[in-house]
């Protein structure tokens with residue numbers, strides 16, 4: 001889908017509110033807090049700001065956020081289990097504002113986290129940044145995937161292949177698919193007005209994933225740690241605009 005210049009403004013608003021929701025959660029994440037309570041916080045933030053959580057009742061998912069802890073790769077379901085010292089948790093929020101979607105996720109470190117977990121979080125954040133740096137008119141989706149894959153594998157980590165980034169706007173998921181691996185020059189050519197997410201999932205161990213019997217929770221097969229960061233971006237005439245940057249600069253890896 002190609003959007004017009006006037007569509008950037010509502011996407012900025014949706015992206016900013018999504019970033020503010022993630023900022024709010026930064027203060028709330030600590031040992032002993034349940035992911036259910038974070039889900040409630042995010043839902044109330046959305047209601048207080050005239051926004052709607054896109055994941056709520058999306059394909060039968062019944063929560064406002066995804067919370068994916070440690071070896072959970074993505075789509076973790078908030079529950080009544082408390083976060084523990086040393087956990088790393090991805091919180092993924094999509095807010096719909098005036099019909100437009102902002103989709104972003106960050107890693108949150110709970111208490112004192114092992115060095116190798118902290119390194120994985122840093123590598124994953126930098127992988128997203130490398131992907132974003134590849135975005136400009138005339139580049140291809142393969143350029144994004146290659147930049148991410150080369151960096152992450154260069155850091156002795158692996159890229160999850162079962163889930164990808166996606167076009168969005170007034171829809172939650174649209175074309176193009178954004179693979180987090182691939183080859184330069186391959187895939188769709190990027191054009192101004194394209195809006196999509198880049199949301200690499202990086203594992204310390206092997207890339208393979210399986211989905212648990214709840215039908216949602218994706219975990220690493222080898223139970224190695226997994227991390228993810230996600231931004232919603234727009235292709236501009238000159239390059240790229242990131243819609244989901246934190247106004248408070250909190251989108252950097254969050255260290256407790």
Ligand SMILES: CCc1ccsc1-c1ccc(O)c(O)c1
Nearest residue numbers: 055058059061066075092103199
């Ligand atoms: C939990 C929302 C959901 C349900 C099926 S796929 C999905 C989802 C979760 C996070 C995302 O970033 C995304 O694009 C989709």
Ligand SMILES: [Mn+2]
Nearest residue numbers: 092103104230
């Ligand atoms: Mn998301």
Ligand SMILES: [Mn+2]
Nearest residue numbers: 103197199230
């Ligand atoms: Mn997404």
Ligand SMILES: [Mn+2]
Nearest residue numbers: 068070072226
């Ligand atoms: Mn994880």
